Amino acid sequence: MSDKGKHTLKPRMWVEQHGNYLLNYAIVRVNDREKAEDLVQETFLAGLKAKDKFQGKSSERTWLISILKRKIIDTYRKQYSSKVSSMAEYEQDITDGDFYRTQGPFKGHWLEGKGPHSKSLLPEGEIEQGELREIIRWCIENLPPNLAAAFIMKMIDEADSDEICKELGITSSNLWVMLHRARLKMRTCLESKWLK
């Protein structure tokens, strides 16, 4: 490939050209503006250090995003490992007893009021898209960190499940249970927003 077709790095222009883009990318995934800003800055600095490794095959922005992605995964991993040192602890985070009856002839059935109320999670009629976005963000933010990490990697990053398991150091059956619990929580959170 000739040098002409290659992409080049212009670090002095990074903040100007990619700052907002990276910030938005990070906010959707870490749900915390301050942390997102820190991650963006770390990405730029890591980019500077790794400048010589840039081969010009992808655009500058794609390259920066790939660094940011690694940083985001690292924060998930930190959140995850600071919160849970064992599966037993993660079991305490949210238990089946929060949603289902744990004894009696109807063991395993929905607890009163914990099951779905209507067929639709969203209110009838038009919802303002900005409002819906805010509510989804708020609900993800309120997930326990380990569930949020699994949910975001699967649903927002659309990462491969093997990759998620590897990153979080869990088995695939752990992952399906975590995603199930994240969905239980998300469902409850969204529904409670509309039930007045």
Next chain:
Amino acid sequence: MLKRMTNSIMVFMSKFMIACDEASFLISYKQDNRLGFAKWMRLKMHLLSCHLCRKYALQIKQLDSTVSEYRESAHHEPCHHHLSGKACDKMKQAVEEGVNAK
């Protein structure tokens, strides 16, 4: 004889009977995986008799598609958030220092 037959039918059926906790897990599992025959059968049997889990299944589908839309909108409107002037200056300074340190 008849009693024994009903009994064994009941035992057979109970293998397929699950409660809401397992059914809702399978509903979520189904979003990301293919259900094998036995699991699919158990879920179907449960849904026939449980209106709450039928609603749950609909809501979970809706949840996943709403989150997908959220993800797409975040990609398509990438500048929903902006760096504050202060953060911008801080970063520019940090990058500048990094460049000069080379």
